[in-house]
Amino acid sequence: MRRLQLICLFVVLTTLCAFGQQPFLSPHHWTALRDESSGAAPYENLRYLTGLHRVPATADFDQAAQFVLQRAREYGLADAHSEQFPIDGTKQYGLMRSYLAWSVEEARLWEIHPQHILLGDWKTDPIHLADYSHSADVETELVDVGYGTSEGDYSGKDVRGKIVLADGVLARVQELAIVQHGAAGIVSDMPNQTTAWSGLDTTVVRWGHLNARQPSGFAFMVSRQTAEALRSRLRGTETVILNAHVKATVGPGYWTVVTATIPGTDSAAGEIVYSCHLDHERPGANDNGSGCVTILESARILARLIDSGQLQRPKRTLRFVWGPEVEGTMAFLASHPEIRQRLRANIHMDMVGGDPFKNKSVFHVTGTPWSLPSFVTDVGALFLDTIRAAASGYAAGEMAADTGIVESRAGGQGTRNELVADVTPYSSGSDHDDYDSSTIAVPSLYLRDWPDIYIHTDHDSLDQIDATKLRRVALLGAASGYVYASVTAQQLPTLLPFLTAQAEARLAQAFGPAQQLVDDPQVEAGAAWYEARNLVDQTLQRENATLHSIVEFTGGPGAADANGAKALADQAAGFQHWLDAQTRFRGAKATAPTASWASDPDAKRVPIRVGEFGPLTYQNDNVLLARLGKDRYGKIKLINSEATPMLNVRDQSELYAYEIVNFVNGKRTVGEIRDAVSAEYGPLPVNLVADYLQACVEAGAVQWK
Numbered sequence: 001m002r003r004l005q006l007i008c009l010f011v012v013l014t015t016l017c018a019f020g021q022q023p024f025l026s027p028h029h030w031t032a033l034r035d036e037s038s039g040a041a042p043y044e045n046l047r048y049l050t051g052l053h054r055v056p057a058t059a060d061f062d063q064a065a066q067f068v069l070q071r072a073r074e075y076g077l078a079d080a081h082s083e084q085f086p087i088d089g090t091k092q093y094g095l096m097r098s099y100l101a102w103s104v105e106e107a108r109l110w111e112i113h114p115q116h117i118l119l120g121d122w123k124t125d126p127i128h129l130a131d132y133s134h135s136a137d138v139e140t141e142l143v144d145v146g147y148g149t150s151e152g153d154y155s156g157k158d159v160r161g162k163i164v165l166a167d168g169v170l171a172r173v174q175e176l177a178i179v180q181h182g183a184a185g186i187v188s189d190m191p192n193q194t195t196a197w198s199g200l201d202t203t204v205v206r207w208g209h210l211n212a213r214q215p216s217g218f219a220f221m222v223s224r225q226t227a228e229a230l231r232s233r234l235r236g237t238e239t240v241i242l243n244a245h246v247k248a249t250v251g252p253g254y255w256t257v258v259t260a261t262i263p264g265t266d267s268a269a270g271e272i273v274y275s276c277h278l279d280h281e282r283p284g285a286n287d288n289g290s291g292c293v294t295i296l297e298s299a300r301i302l303a304r305l306i307d308s309g310q311l312q313r314p315k316r317t318l319r320f321v322w323g324p325e326v327e328g329t330m331a332f333l334a335s336h337p338e339i340r341q342r343l344r345a346n347i348h349m350d351m352v353g354g355d356p357f358k359n360k361s362v363f364h365v366t367g368t369p370w371s372l373p374s375f376v377t378d379v380g381a382l383f384l385d386t387i388r389a390a391a392s393g394y395a396a397g398e399m400a401a402d403t404g405i406v407e408s409r410a411g412g413q414g415t416r417n418e419l420v421a422d423v424t425p426y427s428s429g430s431d432h433d434d435y436d437s438s439t440i441a442v443p444s445l446y447l448r449d450w451p452d453i454y455i456h457t458d459h460d461s462l463d464q465i466d467a468t469k470l471r472r473v474a475l476l477g478a479a480s481g482y483v484y485a486s487v488t489a490q491q492l493p494t495l496l497p498f499l500t501a502q503a504e505a506r507l508a509q510a511f512g513p514a515q516q517l518v519d520d521p522q523v524e525a526g527a528a529w530y531e532a533r534n535l536v537d538q539t540l541q542r543e544n545a546t547l548h549s550i551v552e553f554t555g556g557p558g559a560a561d562a563n564g565a566k567a568l569a570d571q572a573a574g575f576q577h578w579l580d581a582q583t584r585f586r587g588a589k590a591t592a593p594t595a596s597w598a599s600d601p602d603a604k605r606v607p608i609r610v611g612e613f614g615p616l617t618y619q620n621d622n623v624l625l626a627r628l629g630k631d632r633y634g635k636i637k638l639i640n641s642e643a644t645p646m647l648n649v650r651d652q653s654e655l656y657a658y659e660i661v662n663f664v665n666g667k668r669t670v671g672e673i674r675d676a677v678s679a680e681y682g683p684l685p686v687n688l689v690a691d692y693l694q695a696c697v698e699a700g701a702v703q704w705k
């Protein structure tokens with residue numbers, strides 16, 4: 001009886017409290033979005049995409065683009081069209097150099113002696129041919145060169161005209177084996193995207209890429225099992241003869257990008273852009289067919305509810321973009337400065353459908369970097385909590401299927417899994433790096449699975465995908481985008497208290513690491529004190545900027561967030577007081593700590609960005625390396641990580657580099673930039689920052705003021 005009462009109370013409460021999506025959306029709007037969402041639609045669209053080997057600037061990629069375009073039109077999106085951007089390896093899009101196109105007619109690798117075995121055929125399994133392989137017709141011996149990535153791997157071996165067996169980074173093997181030692185081609189089982197589970201399943205075939213800028217060479221990818229069998233035979237006295245036939249060309253071409261919109265009511269109010277990346281190997285179900293079909297489903301949900309009047313048409317336009325990873329984003333933004341100007345927020349989906357019990361994925365709502373604090377993450381995090389609570393409630397038997405957002409397909413039940421998910425700080429590696437970078441400055445809600453044990457392999461198939469999860473993420477994307485597109489300054493009185501509470505929680509979280517810094521026995525008391533106070537200061541600045549971001553976004557009165565700022569300042573003052581007390585306990589005498597860089601003249605210089613827009617690294621281009629050359633690039637201290645006692649730079653140098661450039665705004669000094677990145681990723685000597693910025697100056701991306 002008592003239990004029954006509790007259940008009744010629970011039912012009443014969950015109904016009254018709606019679903020936890022407030023204050024951003026009303027229960028009515030949430031229910032409409034939830035009930036329109038489907039996992040079956042994106043799952044079936046994904047079935048089509050996984051049949052295509054979607055390498056950018058190839059025929060299969062364009063076929064995938066054509067399919068997405070057709071669906072966008074069927075779903076009633078406006079201005080659905082595709083655009084082609086020429087590429088030739090030198091043409092620039094913003095700071096990024098274009099790459100090259102590739103076309104393949106056929107490719108086969110046979111072992112012809114002593115056995116007769118087909119090792120790979122492009123027609124049936126395109127993943128067996130590494131991207132940007134060139135034409136070849138050879139019948140020759142196979143030579144094991146180990147990793148094949150250092151000169152020593154080739155000593156005493158004659159590889160000229162032969163095929164090498166290697167498992168090192170493919171582009172490096174290409175440079176050494178083919179370009180320098182005259183080998184004809186490569187057979188590779190290079191691990192690509194290693195995870196804790198890498199190597200356990202030796203049957204997977206990994207996707208490989210040669211460097212398209214190199215003039216020759218081909219590579220066939222085989223499983224570790226196949227490669228190990230070949231290695232053990234070569235260790236004996238056996239001579240293995242292979243026959244490789246490739247008909248393929250690398251050269252100029254174009255990237256295709258598809259875009260469509262749901263127009264807002266006010267064309268001057270800006271745009272919200274959804275992105276994904278349409279490329280990758282076949283099947284590439286989670287990476288990243290899943291992101292493409294899920295933004296498409298968010299688009300379908302929103303178009304239908306807005307067109308039918310169930311949701312009011314928002315002020316801002318919703319835009320959807322499908323193109324090659326990073327490169328498509330840069331080409332599109334460089335070619336449409338007017339659209340780039342209008343963008344206000346981004347939702348980026350890259351791997352969002354993995355069944356966690358199959359591919360070990362955890363779904364992450366990923367925050368913006370500290371250089372671009374924004375409320376967009378809070379919106380996504382709240383809807384994640386809402387959906388996760390619903391999924392848990394359903395899994396525990398406390399909620400109905402519609403509330404639990406599960407998917408049933410073709411008469412079968414979808415998974416009833418919980419949503420294994422969290423909110424994480426900024427993490428790099430996809431198109432959101434471009435949106436979040438300072439010269440584009442469009443804050444990104446980055447949705448991603450990580451890890452995924454099948455990423456970039458022939459096992460990243462539809463079997464690993466959970467339609468229930470696709471539905472939940474499509475809902476999360478649609479709800480977040482609708483908020484970004486429709487939020488107004490009239491809502492600030494309810495939104496700011498909510499956002500302030502989130503900011504207070506994050507500020508409180510920074511106190512733990514600050515305490516560890518101040519007590520770090522490896523560091524002199526005064527220096528430790530400075531770093532600890534700096535962490536609290538920088539976190540306070542970040543959270544103030546997060547609060548202020550919604551005031552600016554909605555065009556509210558400048559002082560609308562004054563109460564929130566006061567609450568945060570008081571909270572931070574309390575933390576600093578405790579840190580001061582702990583330092584005195586360690587024996588520090590000064591009344592305030594001084595920066596280690598206070599008397600360094602380099603720290604007082606002010607850098608400013610110049611030239612083209614964009615971050616400094618892309619997956620197929622590195623601006624500093626391309627402009628400065630290998631020797632000068634190799635002398636950049638941050639990249640070459642003179643690790644300091646306070647941190648191991650090696651692991652994080654790319655994140656530091658990305659943020660150092662993002663914090664350059666023509667006002668901050670080198671010392672201030674040093675403090676900003678030190679709070680985000682750990683204390684860093686100021687000379688590493690000055691030295692990195694000097695390299696950026698030499699490359700023409702930054703100037704000293």
Ligand SMILES: [Zn+2]
Nearest residue numbers: 287288350351
């Ligand atoms: Zn991806």
